[in-house]
Amino acid sequence: MLQFLSQIDRRWVFLAMLLAVGVPVLTGLTFPETPSPMVRSTYKVIEDLPAGSKVLLALDYDPGAQGELKPMTEAFTRHCSSRGHRLILVTTWPQAPRFTKEAQDISLDDFPDRTYGEDVVNLGFRTGEEGVIKGLVNDLPGTYAADVYGTSVENLPLTKGMKSIQDVDLIISVSGGYPGAKEWVQYAATPYGIKMVAGTTGVQTPYLTPYVPDQLSGILGAIKSAAEYEFLLKKNHPEIEFEALAMERMGPQHSAHLLMIFLIIAGNAIYFTLRRRPFRTTDETERQELLAFSTLLLRGAFVLVLGGVGLVAVGQLMLGNDPGARYERSTEMEVKTDDGSVAKWTEVSxxxxxEVGDADVSWSPGRTIGVWIAALLTLAVFSFLYGDNPLYKTTESIFVGVSAGYYMVASFWNELIANLFGRLLPTTARDLGVTNLDGQIENWDPLYIVPLILSLMVLTQLIPGKGWIARWPLAFFIGATAGIKITAFFEADFIRQIQATVLPLIVYSSDVSLSANFASTLRNLTIILGVTSGLTYFFFSAEQRGAVGGYARIGILMLMITFGAAFAFTVMGRIALLVERLQFLFVDWLRLVGG
Structure with missing residues (x-):
């Protein structure tokens, strides 16, 4: 039996995880939260800012990370709005303008005393990655000439007269990757001394923690920190009414973690037991029969789950609950542009x-179809529990193809058209409907002929015998990129990190007793031990024997702890994705729980 368990189909683990997450989602299981010191310090930074402070909220993530980061975005937005801070919303990701718009709506709709332009400005997306950050810290009007509605930043009370974001009191980066919080630290917070906090995915958190507390005043790492932040916000600001998304998602997280702990313990127990009692070959036939039977049970369980979901969907349709139904509001908008004309359009949200029954609210066929397609494709991915099948492979191919197509089109319009042809032929680009052009660009810029020529030279790789020409622009691109990045890395990730490890071995209390502060002393000793032992492990000029070898082994232990913590954050992030998907199925599609 132990040999059978050691080789059981991994899909049983997938099914167990699905149930461990799905049941708490359906039952609404939650657990009390105890905010960590890191979360408390992040909360305190925003809480202690004087009312009216300018806060730059950078939302750099895509829908794939919203399971972890959307709760952070909403919590940060509500906290800043309740404290009277004025928000400047930006993003360097082409997929994120919807999130800046949602943050804008939360700040204005949930806090009616706030007005657009005075308390909130949505600058939206600008292509250029970390170049946008460098532009913002040096020349805000030159980087963002206008907001998402085409209004000049000089005509908005909040940004009028702002030369750069060095004038803001705080940067909040909610980040799902590159460019994100790390680049904001490197190009803004560290070189210019701007106070900054961040909210990141579990995957990113271990790489940003070394910046705390000198370069980052605080960080929310993964969905757990978001839940703790929501707890503090509800406790200290009961007047703010909101749905605590992160706290709702921590119930499934906890049950999933308990399952993983059980599986780790059970797996190790089976492994060490089998080492002491070797497997007997005479049991092979019986083991194969058990494995075949378990696979049959697994497929039967999946069919039951899928059949149950289908019956629920049909039942909801028959009951008139309209599973997956979506509605939209059409609002007539108009704005006076800088030349005195009035631009009118219909904004659909x-x-x-x-809200059904309002004159401007109607059923949205496109959004409803989108929900159904997303739900069916999600179930198709889960069909892997039955086995590798054409439905799963087709869905996988659709996902890869749509992702590749989206990024290709986004790069074409945001990089090639907006950044290159938008500078060479600005009038033509506007006639083509390119919306993310700098409003101040009126005449063509001959300087951009240089990147055009370099880009064409890269294409010579496609010409037989002329591929050597492409090496010159590639060398230029690599050299220029290295030159831009090396200064930021040198200051933020080299000099400042060395400074952070120059610590006193013993920390004394600030009172008159001058007694040793045990917690701070232990922290400093741990950091010094970890850094020096880790460096010793990578010092290969001397043979690692005796005392040197023993100290290097401590470095290995420190590295293993670091890798383990990083992996744990990654697992937490992956579970958050599963929780978000199941909430989508049960809440947004089937309407079994929640609104």
Whole structure:
């Protein structure tokens, strides 16, 4: 039996994880939160800012990371708005303008005393990655000439007269990758001394923690920290009413963690037991029969789960609950542009089912179809529990193809058209409907002929015998990129990190007793031990024997602890994705729980 368990189909683990997450989502299981010191320090930074402070909120993530980061975005937005801070919303990701718009709506709709332009400005997306950050810290009007509605930043009370974001009191970066919080630390917070906090995915958190507390005043790492932040916000600001998304998602997280702990313990127990009692070959036939039977049970369990979901969907349709139904609100908008003309358009945004009946709210066929397609494709991915099948492979191919196509089109319009042809032929680009051009660009810039020529030279790789020409622009691109990045890395990741490890061995209390502060002393000793032993492990000029070898082994232990913590954060992030998907199925599609 132990040999059978050691080789059981991994899909049983997947099914167990699905149930461990799905049941708490359906039952609404939650656990009390105890905020960590890191979360408390992050909360305190925003809480202690004087009312009216300028806060730059950078939302650099895509829908794939919203399971972890959307709760952070909403919590940061509500906290800043409740404290009277004025928000400047930006993003360097082409997929994120919807999130800046949602943050804008939360700040204005949930806090009616706030007005756009005075308390909130949405600058939206600008292509250029970390170049946008460098532009913002040196020349805000030159980087963002206008907001998302085409209004000049000089005509908005919040940004009028701002030369750069060095004038803001705080940067909040909610980051899902590159460019993100790390680049904001490197190009803004560290070189210019701007106070900054961040909210990041579990994957990113271990790489940003070394910046705390000197370069980052605080960080929310993964969904757990978001839940703790929501707890503090609800406790200290009961007047703010909101759905605590992160706290709702921590119930499934906890149950998933308990399952993983059980599996780790059970797996190790089976492994060490089998080492002492070797497997007997005479049991092979019986083992194969058990494995075949378990696979049959697994497929039967999946069919039952899928059949149950299908029956629920049909039942909801018959009951008139309209599973997956979506609604939209159409709002007539107009704005006076800088030349005195009035631009009018209809803005369509999502609406809640409770708002049905309003004159400007109607059923949205496109959004409804989108929900159904997303739900069916999600179930198709879960069909892997039955086995590798054409439905799963087709869905996988669709995902890869759509992702590749999206990024290709986004790069074409945001990089090639907006950054290159938008500078060479600005009038033509506007006629083509390119919306993310700098509003101040009126005439063509001959300097951009240089990147055009370099880009064409890269294409010579496709010409037989002329591929050597492409080496010159590639060398230039690599050299220029290295030159831009090396200064930021040198200051933020080299000099400042060395400074952070120059610590006193013994920390004394600040009172008159001058007694040793045990916690701070232990922290400093741990950092010094970890850094020096880790460096010793990578010192290969001397043979690692005796005392040197023993100290190097401590470095190995420190590295293993670091890798383990990083992996744990990664696992937490992956579970958050699963929780978000199941909430989508049960809440947004089937309407079994929640709104």
């Amino acid at each position: 999502g609406a809640e089912a409770s």
